[in-house]
Amino acid sequence: MTLTKDAFKKIILFTIGISILTIGCDFLPIFSNYEILEEQLHQGYLHHLVSSEIILAIICLLIIIHLASLFLLYWSKPSGRLIYLISYITILFFLMLDGDFIEYSLLYPLELLSSFLEIFILYLIYFTPLKKDFSSL
Numbered sequence: 001m002t003l004t005k006d007a008f009k010k011i012i013l014f015t016i017g018i019s020i021l022t023i024g025c026d027f028l029p030i031f032s033n034y035e036i037l038e039e040q041l042h043q044g045y046l047h048h049l050v051s052s053e054i055i056l057a058i059i060c061l062l063i064i065i066h067l068a069s070l071f072l073l074y075w076s077k078p079s080g081r082l083i084y085l086i087s088y089i090t091i092l093f094f095l096m097l098d099g100d101f102i103e104y105s106l107l108y109p110l111e112l113l114s115s116f117l118e119i120f121i122l123y124l125i126y127f128t129p130l131k132k133d134f135s136s137l
Contacts, residue, residue: 005076008130012074015117016067022110034102044099055098062091073125076133081125088118 046055066087072080103111124130 003124003128003130005130005133008124009074011117011121011124012070015114015121016070018110018114018117019067022107022114025107025110026104031104031106038100038102041100041102045097046094047099058094062087062094066091073121073134078134081131081134084125085122088122 050058065083069080069084069087073084125134
């Protein structure tokens with residue numbers, strides 16, 4: 001199966017859409033508030049090292065960099081591959097240190113789909129013929 005550049009662009013747009021949908025749905029009032037229960041979970045190592053304001057700033061910065069890297073991949077910029085890889089690894093490292101959280105059952109399939117698409121994009125830009133589109137000119 002040969003994946004065209006247009007199909008790759010649709011995958012990137014779908015990934016951005018799923019990410020925005022997941023983040024947006026997380027703030028809907030239909031879900032129960034589990035703040036008291038989440039306080040009893042392991043808070044992670046980052047909360048011991050830095051304040052909540054700095055953690056929020058780091059999260060916002062990581063999301064902006066990750067979305068920017070997706071747009072760079074959409075426009076086939078050579079720097080997009082490296083920025084996407086670094087932002088993905090940094091987000092994984094951040095999630096490992098952040099602690100436990102409660103995932104709503106309605107949003108869990110969207111999270112799984114988003115995770116699959118992120119790994120699929122990494123596969124496409126590094127191990128398929130699409131990697132030629134990102135070579136430096």
